[in-house]
Amino acid sequence: MVVETEITTSSGNSYLAAARALRPQIAAMREEIETGRRLPKPLVEAMRAAGIFRLAMPRAWGGPELDPISHFRVLEELAMADASVGWCASIGMVGGYFTAFLDQDVARALYPDIDLVTAGANRPQAQARIAPGGYRVSGRWTFGSGVQQADRMVGGCMVFDGESPSIAADGKPEIRMVYLPVESCDVIDTWTSTGLRGSGSHDYAVHDVFVPAEHTFDIANDPTQRSGTLYAFRRMFLFCHAPMPIGIARCAIATVQQLAAEKVTVNRTGLRDEVYVQTAVARAEAMVGAARSYVLDVFGDMWQTLTAGDELSYEQRARFRLAITHAHTAGVEAVELLYHAAGGSSVYATSPLDRCLRDIHTINGHSVVSPKTYETAGRMFL
Numbered sequence: 001m002v003v004e005t006e007i008t009t010s011s012g013n014s015y016l017a018a019a020r021a022l023r024p025q026i027a028a029m030r031e032e033i034e035t036g037r038r039l040p041k042p043l044v045e046a047m048r049a050a051g052i053f054r055l056a057m058p059r060a061w062g063g064p065e066l067d068p069i070s071h072f073r074v075l076e077e078l079a080m081a082d083a084s085v086g087w088c089a090s091i092g093m094v095g096g097y098f099t100a101f102l103d104q105d106v107a108r109a110l111y112p113d114i115d116l117v118t119a120g121a122n123r124p125q126a127q128a129r130i131a132p133g134g135y136r137v138s139g140r141w142t143f144g145s146g147v148q149q150a151d152r153m154v155g156g157c158m159v160f161d162g163e164s165p166s167i168a169a170d171g172k173p174e175i176r177m178v179y180l181p182v183e184s185c186d187v188i189d190t191w192t193s194t195g196l197r198g199s200g201s202h203d204y205a206v207h208d209v210f211v212p213a214e215h216t217f218d219i220a221n222d223p224t225q226r227s228g229t230l231y232a233f234r235r236m237f238l239f240c241h242a243p244m245p246i247g248i249a250r251c252a253i254a255t256v257q258q259l260a261a262e263k264v265t266v267n268r269t270g271l272r273d274e275v276y277v278q279t280a281v282a283r284a285e286a287m288v289g290a291a292r293s294y295v296l297d298v299f300g301d302m303w304q305t306l307t308a309g310d311e312l313s314y315e316q317r318a319r320f321r322l323a324i325t326h327a328h329t330a331g332v333e334a335v336e337l338l339y340h341a342a343g344g345s346s347v348y349a350t351s352p353l354d355r356c357l358r359d360i361h362t363i364n365g366h367s368v369v370s371p372k373t374y375e376t377a378g379r380m381f382l
Contacts, residue, residue, distance in 0.1 A: 005101065006369050011066065011070070012064075012066055012067065012069075012073065012074075012379045013070075015050075015051060015052075015055060015064065015066065015070065015074050016070070016073050016074050016077060017190070018050040018051060018052070019050065019052065019074045019077040019078050019162060021050070022046060022047065022078070022081070022085075023077075025043060025046055025079045025344065026043065026078075026081040026085055027081065027283065028058060029042075029043055030076050030082055030216060030355075031366060033084055033085070033197075033198035034084075034197050034198055034289045034355070037191055037192075037197050037198060037200055038149070038199075038200035039084065039085065039088050039146070039149060039198055039200070040149050041149070043085070043285050044088075044117065044149045047075045047085075047089060047092075048115045048117070048272045051064070051088070051115070052074070052078070052089050052092070053092045053093045053095075053115050053116065053118075053286025054093065054096070054114045054115050055071050055074065055093050055096065056071070056093050056094070056095075056097050056230065056237070057093075057095075057096040057111075057114040058096070058100075058226055058228060058230075058231075059228070060090070060104075060226075061108060061111070062114060063096065063114050064095075065150075065228055065230050066230075067229075067230065067303060068230070068236065068239050068299045068302075068303060068306075069138075069296055069300060069303070071239070071240075072077060072239065072242060072243045072295070072299065073243075074290070074298065075089055075090050075240060075243040075244070075247070076090075076243035076246050076247040076250070077247065078247065078250055079243055079244050079246070079247025079251075080247040080248070080250045080254075081247075081251075082198065082253045083167070083195070083196055083198075083244065083247070083248050083251075083356075083359035083360070083363065084196055084197065084198030084199045084359070085198070085353070086243065086244055086247055087145060087199050087244060087363065088146040088149075088198075088199055088200075090118065090240035090241075090243075090244070091118070091119055091145045091146050091240075092117040092118055092146055092149075092150075092167060092355025093118070093139055093169065094118050094237055094240070095110075095111060095116065095118035095152055096114075097230075097231070097236060097237040098118070098177065098237075099111060099350075100152060100215065100218065100224045100225060100226045100231040101217035101218075101222045101223075101224055101225065101234075102214065102215070102217055102225065103214055103225060104225050105228070106214045106215070107225075109320060110179060110215070111152070111154065111357070116151035116152055117146065117149055117150050117151045117152070118152045118153075118154065119144055119145060119146040119147045119149070119150035119152075119153055119154075120141070120144060120147075120149070120150070120152060120153050120154035120155050120180075120204075121141040121142065121143050121155060121156060122146055122177065122219075123141070123142075123143075123156050123192055123367075124156040124157055124158045124175045125139055125140065125142065125155070125156065126138060126139020126140065126141060126156070126157045126158070126206070127139055127157060127158055127159075127160055128157035128158070128159050128160070128176055128178055128216070129159075129160045129161075129162075130159065130160065130161045130162075130166065131210065132215060134210055134211050134212040134213040134214075134215070134216070135157070135159070135178065135210070135211050135213065135216065136208055136209070136210055136211075137155075137157060137178055137180065137206055137208075137209050137210075137211050138206060138207050138208050138209070139155070139189055139205065139206065140188070140203055140204070140205035141156075141203060141205070142190070142202055142203050143154050143201045143203075143337065144187070144201060144202055144203060145199045145201040146181065146199065146200060147185070147187050147200065147201075147202055147204050148187060148199075148200050148202070149200075149318050150182060151183050152179060152182065152184065153179070153180040153181075153204070154177050154178065154179055154180065155177070155178055155180055155204075155206075156175060156176075156177055157175065157176050157177070157178055158173060158174070158175060159173075159174040159175065159176055163209070168218065168220070168221055169221050170220065170221060174218070174222075175218065175219075175220065176216045176217065176218050177216060177217050177218070177219060178211045178215065178216045179211065179215040179216070180206055180209060180211065181209060181294075184206050184209045185204045185205070185206055186204060186205045186206070187202050187203075187204050188202055188203040188204065189202055190202050190203045191253060193362060194358050194361070194362060195355075195357075195358030195359040195360070195361055195362030195363070196358075196359050196362040196363060219234055219235075220234075227327075229303065229307050231287075232306040232311060233302065233306060235320075238320075238321075238324065238368055239299060239320070239324065241324050241327075241328070241363075241366065241368050241369055242295045242299075242323065242324045242327045243327075244328075244331075244363050245291075245327050245328045245330070245331025245332065245360055245363060246288060246291065246292050246295070246327055246331060248331060248335065248356050248357075248359055248360045248363070249284065249287075249288045249330070249331040249334045249335050249360070250288065251283060251352060251356055252284070252326040252334065252335045252338045252339070252352070252353055252356040253281065253284055253288065253334070253338065255342075255351075255352045255353055256280070256281055256284075256338045256341060256342055256353070259271060259342055259345065260272035260277060260281075260324070269341075271342075275345060276341060277341045277342075278335045280338055280340070280341035281338070281341070283334075283337060284334035284335075284337050284338050287330045287333060287334045288330060288331065288334050290330070291323075291326055291327045291329075291330035291331065292327070294323050294326060294327075295323045295324070295326075295327050298316075298319045298322075298323040299320075299323075301316065301319075302316055314380050315380065315381065317380075318376070318377040318380040318381060319377070321335075321373050321377060322373060322374070322377040324368065324369060324373075325368075325369045325370070325371070325373040325374065325377075328360075328363070328364045328369040331360055331364075332360055332364050335353075335356050335357055335360050336357065338353065338356075339353050339356070339357050
Protein backbone atom coordinates (compact mmCIF):
# COMPACT_ATOMS: atom_id res chain seq x y z
CA MET A 1 0.00 0.00 0.00
CA VAL A 2 1.26 3.47 -0.90
CA VAL A 3 0.89 6.01 1.87
CA GLU A 4 -0.55 9.32 0.67
CA THR A 5 2.15 11.42 2.31
CA GLU A 6 4.89 9.47 0.53
CA ILE A 7 3.97 11.16 -2.75
CA THR A 8 2.45 14.54 -1.92
CA THR A 9 4.90 17.44 -1.91
CA SER A 10 5.19 20.86 -0.31
CA SER A 11 4.03 22.27 -3.65
CA GLY A 12 0.96 20.04 -3.48
CA ASN A 13 0.25 21.19 0.06
CA SER A 14 0.48 24.84 -0.97
CA TYR A 15 -2.06 24.37 -3.75
CA LEU A 16 -4.33 22.49 -1.35
CA ALA A 17 -4.11 25.45 1.05
CA ALA A 18 -4.95 27.80 -1.83
CA ALA A 19 -8.02 25.70 -2.67
CA ARG A 20 -9.17 25.76 0.96
CA ALA A 21 -8.76 29.52 1.03
CA LEU A 22 -11.32 29.76 -1.80
CA ARG A 23 -14.07 28.08 0.22
CA PRO A 24 -15.56 31.26 1.78
CA GLN A 25 -15.84 32.88 -1.65
CA ILE A 26 -17.37 29.72 -3.13
CA ALA A 27 -19.87 29.49 -0.25
CA ALA A 28 -20.89 33.12 -0.78
CA MET A 29 -21.50 32.46 -4.51
CA ARG A 30 -23.23 29.08 -4.36
CA GLU A 31 -26.65 30.45 -5.28
CA GLU A 32 -25.19 32.58 -8.06
CA ILE A 33 -23.39 29.50 -9.39
CA GLU A 34 -26.67 27.58 -9.40
CA THR A 35 -28.97 30.20 -10.89
CA GLY A 36 -26.44 31.64 -13.34
CA ARG A 37 -25.63 28.14 -14.68
CA ARG A 38 -21.95 29.02 -14.85
CA LEU A 39 -19.10 30.01 -12.55
CA PRO A 40 -19.15 33.75 -11.83
CA LYS A 41 -16.25 35.57 -13.45
CA PRO A 42 -14.81 36.85 -10.10
CA LEU A 43 -14.63 33.25 -8.88
CA VAL A 44 -12.92 32.05 -12.08
CA GLU A 45 -10.35 34.80 -11.68
CA ALA A 46 -9.81 33.87 -8.03
CA MET A 47 -9.25 30.25 -9.07
CA ARG A 48 -6.83 31.42 -11.73
CA ALA A 49 -4.92 33.52 -9.19
CA ALA A 50 -4.78 30.50 -6.85
CA GLY A 51 -3.08 28.50 -9.61
CA ILE A 52 -5.88 25.96 -9.97
CA PHE A 53 -5.72 25.84 -13.77
CA ARG A 54 -1.94 25.35 -13.91
CA LEU A 55 -1.72 22.17 -11.84
CA ALA A 56 -0.82 19.91 -14.78
CA MET A 57 1.48 22.40 -16.52
CA PRO A 58 5.13 21.26 -16.90
CA ARG A 59 7.93 22.50 -14.69
CA ALA A 60 9.80 23.55 -17.83
CA TRP A 61 7.12 26.22 -18.32
CA GLY A 62 7.08 27.27 -14.68
CA GLY A 63 4.18 25.01 -13.77
CA PRO A 64 4.01 22.66 -10.76
CA GLU A 65 3.55 19.42 -12.79
CA LEU A 66 1.66 18.20 -9.76
CA ASP A 67 1.52 14.49 -8.98
CA PRO A 68 -1.97 12.91 -9.25
CA ILE A 69 -2.45 12.37 -5.52
CA SER A 70 -1.70 16.01 -4.69
CA HIS A 71 -3.91 16.98 -7.61
CA PHE A 72 -6.67 14.70 -6.29
CA ARG A 73 -6.63 16.43 -2.92
CA VAL A 74 -7.01 19.88 -4.50
CA LEU A 75 -9.97 18.84 -6.66
CA GLU A 76 -11.57 16.94 -3.77
CA GLU A 77 -11.41 20.10 -1.67
CA LEU A 78 -13.07 22.17 -4.39
CA ALA A 79 -15.76 19.54 -5.00
CA MET A 80 -16.57 19.54 -1.27
CA ALA A 81 -17.19 23.28 -1.51
CA ASP A 82 -19.24 23.04 -4.70
CA ALA A 83 -19.44 20.26 -7.29
CA SER A 84 -19.61 22.63 -10.26
CA VAL A 85 -16.48 24.42 -9.07
CA GLY A 86 -14.60 21.14 -8.70
CA TRP A 87 -15.81 19.93 -12.08
CA CYS A 88 -14.85 23.12 -13.93
CA ALA A 89 -11.46 23.09 -12.21
CA SER A 90 -10.80 19.54 -13.42
CA ILE A 91 -11.73 20.46 -16.99
CA GLY A 92 -10.06 23.88 -16.97
CA MET A 93 -6.59 22.50 -16.20
CA VAL A 94 -6.63 19.71 -18.81
CA GLY A 95 -4.52 21.80 -21.18
CA GLY A 96 -1.50 20.73 -19.17
CA TYR A 97 -2.11 17.14 -20.25
CA PHE A 98 -3.24 17.77 -23.83
CA THR A 99 -0.28 19.96 -24.73
CA ALA A 100 2.04 17.06 -23.91
CA PHE A 101 1.00 15.56 -27.27
CA LEU A 102 1.96 18.66 -29.27
CA ASP A 103 5.32 19.96 -30.43
CA GLN A 104 6.45 21.84 -27.32
CA ASP A 105 7.25 25.11 -29.10
CA VAL A 106 3.77 25.05 -30.64
CA ALA A 107 2.22 24.13 -27.31
CA ARG A 108 3.99 26.95 -25.49
CA ALA A 109 2.80 29.41 -28.11
CA LEU A 110 -0.76 28.20 -27.49
CA TYR A 111 -0.29 28.72 -23.75
CA PRO A 112 1.94 31.77 -23.25
CA ASP A 113 0.19 32.04 -19.88
CA ILE A 114 0.05 28.75 -17.98
CA ASP A 115 -3.07 29.91 -16.13
CA LEU A 116 -5.22 29.91 -19.27
CA VAL A 117 -8.49 27.98 -18.89
CA THR A 118 -9.23 25.07 -21.25
CA ALA A 119 -12.67 23.65 -22.11
CA GLY A 120 -14.19 21.26 -24.57
CA ALA A 121 -15.31 17.70 -25.17
CA ASN A 122 -13.30 14.60 -26.08
CA ARG A 123 -16.04 12.73 -27.91
CA PRO A 124 -15.55 12.81 -31.70
CA GLN A 125 -18.78 14.58 -32.54
CA ALA A 126 -17.47 16.78 -35.37
CA GLN A 127 -15.67 16.19 -38.65
CA ALA A 128 -12.14 17.28 -39.52
CA ARG A 129 -11.51 17.09 -43.27
CA ILE A 130 -7.89 16.84 -44.36
CA ALA A 131 -6.78 20.08 -46.04
CA PRO A 132 -3.40 21.51 -47.05
CA GLY A 133 -1.50 22.19 -43.82
CA GLY A 134 -4.26 20.97 -41.52
CA TYR A 135 -7.99 20.35 -41.32
CA ARG A 136 -11.31 22.06 -42.08
CA VAL A 137 -13.45 21.44 -39.02
CA SER A 138 -17.25 21.56 -38.79
CA GLY A 139 -19.64 20.20 -36.22
CA ARG A 140 -21.27 20.53 -32.84
CA TRP A 141 -20.28 19.14 -29.47
CA THR A 142 -22.35 18.48 -26.37
CA PHE A 143 -21.29 18.81 -22.72
CA GLY A 144 -18.81 21.65 -23.18
CA SER A 145 -18.23 22.22 -19.47
CA GLY A 146 -16.87 25.69 -18.74
CA VAL A 147 -17.06 26.93 -22.34
CA GLN A 148 -18.19 30.40 -21.28
CA GLN A 149 -14.99 31.10 -19.35
CA ALA A 150 -12.55 29.25 -21.61
CA ASP A 151 -9.40 30.81 -23.07
CA ARG A 152 -8.70 27.67 -25.14
CA MET A 153 -11.20 25.29 -26.74
CA VAL A 154 -10.74 21.70 -27.88
CA GLY A 155 -12.99 19.15 -29.54
CA GLY A 156 -12.83 15.55 -30.68
CA CYS A 157 -13.23 14.93 -34.42
CA MET A 158 -13.60 12.06 -36.84
CA VAL A 159 -11.02 12.63 -39.56
CA PHE A 160 -12.16 12.46 -43.18
CA ASP A 161 -10.06 12.27 -46.33
CA GLY A 162 -12.51 13.65 -48.86
CA GLU A 163 -15.76 11.78 -48.25
CA SER A 164 -14.16 8.72 -46.64
CA PRO A 165 -13.13 8.25 -43.00
CA SER A 166 -9.37 8.23 -42.49
CA ILE A 167 -7.91 5.11 -40.88
CA ALA A 168 -5.37 5.44 -38.05
CA ALA A 169 -2.26 3.35 -37.44
CA ASP A 170 -4.20 0.97 -35.18
CA GLY A 171 -6.60 0.14 -38.02
CA LYS A 172 -9.50 2.07 -36.49
CA PRO A 173 -11.13 5.25 -37.82
CA GLU A 174 -8.81 8.17 -37.09
CA ILE A 175 -9.87 10.48 -34.29
CA ARG A 176 -8.08 13.72 -33.51
CA MET A 177 -8.45 16.33 -30.85
CA VAL A 178 -8.26 19.82 -32.31
CA TYR A 179 -7.54 23.17 -30.71
CA LEU A 180 -10.20 25.56 -31.98
CA PRO A 181 -10.03 29.35 -32.22
CA VAL A 182 -12.23 30.50 -29.32
CA GLU A 183 -13.65 33.34 -31.39
CA SER A 184 -14.90 30.83 -33.99
CA CYS A 185 -16.88 28.77 -31.47
CA ASP A 186 -20.60 29.42 -31.09
CA VAL A 187 -21.88 28.56 -27.61
CA ILE A 188 -25.44 27.20 -27.75
CA ASP A 189 -27.47 27.54 -24.55
CA THR A 190 -28.53 23.97 -23.83
CA TRP A 191 -27.45 23.40 -20.22
CA THR A 192 -30.75 23.31 -18.33
CA SER A 193 -29.88 20.39 -16.11
CA THR A 194 -30.95 18.69 -12.91
CA GLY A 195 -27.52 18.78 -11.32
CA LEU A 196 -24.11 20.33 -11.82
CA ARG A 197 -25.96 23.42 -13.02
CA GLY A 198 -23.04 25.77 -12.46
CA SER A 199 -20.77 23.86 -14.83
CA GLY A 200 -22.27 25.63 -17.85
CA SER A 201 -21.89 22.46 -19.93
CA HIS A 202 -23.50 23.95 -23.03
CA ASP A 203 -23.19 22.76 -26.61
CA TYR A 204 -20.72 24.54 -28.87
CA ALA A 205 -20.21 24.48 -32.62
CA VAL A 206 -17.92 25.59 -35.44
CA HIS A 207 -18.46 25.78 -39.20
CA ASP A 208 -15.66 25.21 -41.70
CA VAL A 209 -12.88 26.46 -39.43
CA PHE A 210 -9.28 25.82 -40.47
CA VAL A 211 -7.10 24.20 -37.79
CA PRO A 212 -3.35 23.78 -38.46
CA ALA A 213 -2.15 20.19 -38.20
CA GLU A 214 0.27 21.15 -35.42
CA HIS A 215 -2.71 22.20 -33.28
CA THR A 216 -4.17 18.66 -33.33
CA PHE A 217 -3.29 15.36 -31.67
CA ASP A 218 -4.37 11.74 -31.42
CA ILE A 219 -4.64 10.63 -27.78
CA ALA A 220 -4.68 6.95 -28.73
CA ASN A 221 -1.63 6.90 -30.99
CA ASP A 222 0.52 10.03 -30.79
CA PRO A 223 3.58 9.83 -28.52
CA THR A 224 3.87 12.38 -25.76
CA GLN A 225 6.49 15.09 -26.23
CA ARG A 226 7.44 15.37 -22.55
CA SER A 227 9.56 13.12 -20.38
CA GLY A 228 7.95 13.85 -16.99
CA THR A 229 6.21 11.06 -15.06
CA LEU A 230 2.92 12.96 -15.15
CA TYR A 231 2.79 12.54 -18.94
CA ALA A 232 4.04 8.95 -19.19
CA PHE A 233 0.51 7.48 -19.19
CA ARG A 234 -1.57 9.01 -21.96
CA ARG A 235 -4.91 8.60 -20.13
CA MET A 236 -3.71 10.08 -16.84
CA PHE A 237 -6.09 13.05 -17.17
CA LEU A 238 -9.06 10.73 -16.56
CA PHE A 239 -8.09 10.54 -12.87
CA CYS A 240 -9.80 13.90 -12.40
CA HIS A 241 -13.13 12.07 -12.34
CA ALA A 242 -12.23 10.36 -9.06
CA PRO A 243 -12.18 13.27 -6.58
CA MET A 244 -15.60 14.59 -7.66
CA PRO A 245 -17.87 11.98 -6.01
CA ILE A 246 -15.60 11.77 -2.97
CA GLY A 247 -15.79 15.54 -2.45
CA ILE A 248 -19.57 15.62 -2.91
CA ALA A 249 -20.08 12.72 -0.50
CA ARG A 250 -17.81 14.42 2.05
CA CYS A 251 -20.03 17.50 1.76
CA ALA A 252 -23.10 15.33 2.42
CA ILE A 253 -21.52 13.74 5.50
CA ALA A 254 -20.59 17.16 6.92
CA THR A 255 -24.10 18.44 6.22
CA VAL A 256 -25.76 15.61 8.15
CA GLN A 257 -23.31 16.00 11.02
CA GLN A 258 -24.23 19.68 11.30
CA LEU A 259 -27.94 18.99 10.87
CA ALA A 260 -27.85 16.30 13.55
CA ALA A 261 -26.43 18.78 16.03
CA GLU A 262 -29.36 21.15 15.44
CA LYS A 263 -32.47 19.22 14.38
CA VAL A 264 -35.09 17.80 16.70
CA THR A 265 -37.30 15.02 15.34
CA VAL A 266 -41.09 14.67 15.68
CA ASN A 267 -40.38 12.45 18.68
CA ARG A 268 -38.68 15.44 20.31
CA THR A 269 -35.34 13.71 20.34
CA GLY A 270 -32.22 15.01 18.74
CA LEU A 271 -31.49 13.74 15.24
CA ARG A 272 -28.06 12.71 16.47
CA ASP A 273 -29.75 10.26 18.87
CA GLU A 274 -31.59 8.41 16.09
CA VAL A 275 -29.97 4.99 15.60
CA TYR A 276 -30.81 5.04 11.88
CA VAL A 277 -29.00 8.36 11.44
CA GLN A 278 -25.99 7.17 13.43
CA THR A 279 -25.79 4.03 11.30
CA ALA A 280 -26.19 5.97 8.05
CA VAL A 281 -23.38 8.38 8.89
CA ALA A 282 -21.08 5.52 9.92
CA ARG A 283 -21.82 3.50 6.80
CA ALA A 284 -21.33 6.53 4.56
CA GLU A 285 -18.03 7.37 6.23
CA ALA A 286 -16.80 3.79 5.73
CA MET A 287 -17.92 3.63 2.10
CA VAL A 288 -16.43 6.96 1.12
CA GLY A 289 -13.25 6.43 3.12
CA ALA A 290 -12.70 3.00 1.61
CA ALA A 291 -13.31 4.24 -1.93
CA ARG A 292 -10.93 7.15 -1.39
CA SER A 293 -8.23 4.88 0.01
CA TYR A 294 -8.58 2.52 -2.96
CA VAL A 295 -8.22 5.40 -5.41
CA LEU A 296 -5.12 6.75 -3.70
CA ASP A 297 -3.56 3.32 -3.38
CA VAL A 298 -4.11 2.61 -7.09
CA PHE A 299 -2.82 6.04 -8.12
CA GLY A 300 0.20 5.67 -5.85
CA ASP A 301 1.06 2.25 -7.24
CA MET A 302 0.82 3.60 -10.79
CA TRP A 303 2.97 6.59 -9.91
CA GLN A 304 5.72 4.41 -8.49
CA THR A 305 5.74 2.24 -11.62
CA LEU A 306 5.85 5.23 -13.96
CA THR A 307 8.51 6.97 -11.88
CA ALA A 308 10.70 3.88 -12.25
CA GLY A 309 10.35 4.22 -16.03
CA ASP A 310 8.27 1.06 -16.40
CA GLU A 311 5.10 0.46 -18.40
CA LEU A 312 1.83 0.00 -16.55
CA SER A 313 0.53 -3.56 -16.55
CA TYR A 314 -2.92 -4.46 -17.84
CA GLU A 315 -3.99 -5.04 -14.24
CA GLN A 316 -2.82 -1.56 -13.21
CA ARG A 317 -4.71 0.00 -16.10
CA ALA A 318 -7.82 -1.96 -15.15
CA ARG A 319 -7.54 -0.87 -11.50
CA PHE A 320 -7.11 2.74 -12.63
CA ARG A 321 -10.48 2.76 -14.38
CA LEU A 322 -12.08 0.53 -11.75
CA ALA A 323 -11.04 2.77 -8.84
CA ILE A 324 -12.51 5.82 -10.57
CA THR A 325 -15.81 4.09 -11.30
CA HIS A 326 -16.02 2.58 -7.81
CA ALA A 327 -15.53 6.05 -6.28
CA HIS A 328 -18.69 7.12 -8.12
CA THR A 329 -20.61 4.00 -7.13
CA ALA A 330 -19.71 4.44 -3.46
CA GLY A 331 -20.33 8.19 -3.56
CA VAL A 332 -23.82 7.81 -4.99
CA GLU A 333 -24.74 5.16 -2.43
CA ALA A 334 -23.42 7.25 0.46
CA VAL A 335 -25.21 10.43 -0.64
CA GLU A 336 -28.51 8.61 -1.14
CA LEU A 337 -28.18 7.03 2.30
CA LEU A 338 -27.54 10.39 3.95
CA TYR A 339 -30.28 12.13 1.97
CA HIS A 340 -32.86 9.69 3.35
CA ALA A 341 -31.39 9.73 6.85
CA ALA A 342 -31.83 13.50 7.13
CA GLY A 343 -35.57 13.21 6.61
CA GLY A 344 -37.92 15.81 5.16
CA SER A 345 -35.43 18.67 5.28
CA SER A 346 -33.51 17.05 2.41
CA VAL A 347 -36.25 17.69 -0.15
CA TYR A 348 -35.96 21.48 -0.11
CA ALA A 349 -33.90 23.16 -2.81
CA THR A 350 -32.16 25.14 -0.09
CA SER A 351 -30.73 21.97 1.45
CA PRO A 352 -27.12 21.13 0.61
CA LEU A 353 -28.23 17.49 0.50
CA ASP A 354 -30.59 18.26 -2.36
CA ARG A 355 -27.68 19.79 -4.26
CA CYS A 356 -25.39 16.87 -3.40
CA LEU A 357 -27.95 14.34 -4.65
CA ARG A 358 -28.56 16.15 -7.94
CA ASP A 359 -24.89 16.87 -8.57
CA ILE A 360 -23.59 13.38 -7.88
CA HIS A 361 -26.21 11.71 -10.07
CA THR A 362 -25.41 14.11 -12.91
CA ILE A 363 -21.67 13.47 -12.63
CA ASN A 364 -22.29 9.73 -12.35
CA GLY A 365 -23.88 9.80 -15.81
CA HIS A 366 -20.53 10.44 -17.48
CA SER A 367 -19.39 7.74 -19.90
CA VAL A 368 -15.98 7.46 -18.20
CA VAL A 369 -17.63 5.96 -15.10
CA SER A 370 -20.17 3.80 -16.90
CA PRO A 371 -21.07 0.52 -15.11
CA LYS A 372 -19.56 -1.18 -18.18
CA THR A 373 -16.19 -0.42 -16.59
CA TYR A 374 -16.78 -3.25 -14.11
CA GLU A 375 -17.27 -5.70 -16.96
CA THR A 376 -14.13 -4.50 -18.77
CA ALA A 377 -11.98 -4.58 -15.63
CA GLY A 378 -13.25 -7.99 -14.61
CA ARG A 379 -12.49 -9.38 -18.05
CA MET A 380 -8.91 -8.07 -17.77
CA PHE A 381 -8.43 -9.56 -14.31
CA LEU A 382 -9.61 -12.93 -15.59
